[in-house]
Amino acid sequence: MLEAREITVRYGRQAALDRLSFTLEPGRTTGLGGPSGCGKSTLARVLSLMLRPASGTVTVDGRTVRGWRQRAPRELRTRVALVYQQPRLAVDPRLTLAEIIAEPSAAAGRADPDRAAALAAETGLTRDLLTRRPHEVSDGQLQRACVARALSLEPRYLICDEMTTMLDASTQAHLVAVVEAYRERSGAGVLAVSHDDVLLSRWAHRTVRFDRP
């Protein structure tokens, strides 16, 4: 279980999350819906250990998180992966797509070229695309690389924050299928954050809806 208990996050005087509790179960896809500004992305960032809440606790498979971002212990940090809405803001523009996909495993000292190649193929990236840099590919192609990157360390939990909002219908269907295939074979828990209720009703086993704070 990836559990958040009594989480409060404030931006200035405004509380984005107010003593919120949330559980992400392994093996299932949980949808998180609601209008913009309701705190969906804030919760996604807390659950992926990217944002330290003002109060409350996060536990990953029973272990309480004490450090956040780069201070989170590696074995906790690599258990949760995050896919962002805007792939262009989520990659280093100097790296090729192959390097982007291999980056987490290289950083963790677990470089695995075969796995990187298999993930690239699964997300539909052809060999010639892998040698390109972000400015030489489309948003859809770059997001495919970001999904491959997120799966490269076989996370127990995958958080998809508006993963397909910028993409066309076909790329959306493909990436959701890739994430679901990974969840089925690995037993990972998936959090699908989206303001698109139609998408969540098709993708998630159950959906939690936030209202404006």
Next chain:
Amino acid sequence: MTEPITAGSAVHPARAEPPAAQTRRLRAEGLTVSFRLPDATVRAVSGADFEVRPGRCLALVGESGCGKSVLAHALLGLLPGNAEVSGRVLLEQDGQELELVGAPQAVLARRVRGRSIGLIPQSPATHLTPVRTARAQLEEALRELGAARPRERADELAERHGLHPADLDRYPHELSGGMAQRVANAMALAGDPWLLLADEPTSGLDRPLVDRAMAALRELCDEGRAVLLITHDLRAAERVADDVAVMYAGRLVEAGPAGKVLHRPRHPYAAGLAAARPDRAFVPIPGMPPELTRLPDGCAFAPRCSAAGAACAVPPPTTGGVACHHPLPEQDARGGGGSPDRDPLESRRA
């Protein structure tokens, strides 16, 4: 025999148009845009034919990187220096015809941009200059366009677009997504253009805001303006468009009335895109689009198309708005085969 795809032509002649609007029209014929790179040529738009008229909305749909935005920027002469544009784009208004391809920047700046064609930008919040208030930017646009009393006119525009005049005194970061959208609309309309070009105006907005933005575009159509909407969002297009043109690898592959193209498409790519929607079959089209630097000589979709055959090695002619050698059969709108819930590729896969 090749008949041009003329999206936006008089499909519903019953709809009344204001008499003055009869003389206004934007018509592209064989519009082609390529970019010369040191070691390759990117063929971003290949031979696009379409027409936009007052009172109607034409939605240009397709996946990212298919050339939609390049096409939009070509209409405004806003392409980078290495772009090569050919074909014709005729802007017909007030009994005059203006050729936009190759028109001098001075003509585009003085007669076209903002006055005939207004641009509603992608992600309005980031389009605004962050260090100036919305009012400063709107009044500047009004002054440049020669408005007599920019301050009063800015207040009028604000109210007309659902903003309180006091909202204009905010900085962009103090505006919500919906308010930034309304400021962008007000700025696009500052010079009272009859044609609006909306380039992915909904990216990053949630569904209620998308619906509101589409309703605002529909209102602009209904008051007699023309709208060219560029989007990857089929549901947004469905809400507002009279006509839809589907673009694939720089070519318009199917164009026609929105209901037909979105619900009973005949081109295999348009059908695959429709089937990929989460409220339909939710299955992706196999494969990826070709590189625009290495387009096949024949049909660009053939490598992904389950029905491709020997004929597809040559470019398909456009017949009845569909550029395909073997289009799906025409379906009756009320017939059993035309249900929008059906996966249009199902019969092919079986």
